[in-house]
Amino acid sequence: MTELRQLSLDAYHARGIIDHTDMLWLPVQLGLGQGRVLNALVDEAQDLTPLRQAFVVHVTGLRTQTPGRLILCGDTEQSIYLYAQASPEGLLQLAREIGARELPLSVSFRCSRRVVAVAQTVSDFIEAAPGACEGAVEHVPAQALDVQPGEAVLCRLNAP
Incomplete structure (x- = not known):
């Protein structure tokens, strides 16, 4: 057992002190x-x-x-916790x-056909639902944005 794990185990046994990781690790380690x-x-x-x-x-x-x-x-295709x-x-x-x-869930009932078409450029898994609206996909340069209080911007990057 590594020293850090042993210290966590000792802290739990001596004082009942645990952290978030201990909440996952200790039940497995102790068979609880x-x-x-x-x-x-x-x-x-x-x-x-x-x-x-x-x-x-x-x-x-x-x-x-x-x-x-x-x-x-x-x-x-949506894993974001590799780190x-x-x-x-x-x-x-x-x-x-x-x-x-x-049991694949490949049909999107949320996205328009155009959004699904863009997604299909990187994934062949997704398909539009029958009857989905045509929709629109637009790219708006950051300089052209006029965001008002109460509005939200959804983006993949937090900087240009």
């Missing part, structure tokens, strides 16, 4: 709560770190004789390990 969650749904599962994956598998008891049920909702060791491949690996059945 295994199989206590009968049904779990994890949204944005592509962003589960290895520790969070271990925690979810532990509390649902997926590796026991009486496993619970785990539903993982995720899109490997925290979450990996789109990790979601696929976990799905294989637990024998998950894939």
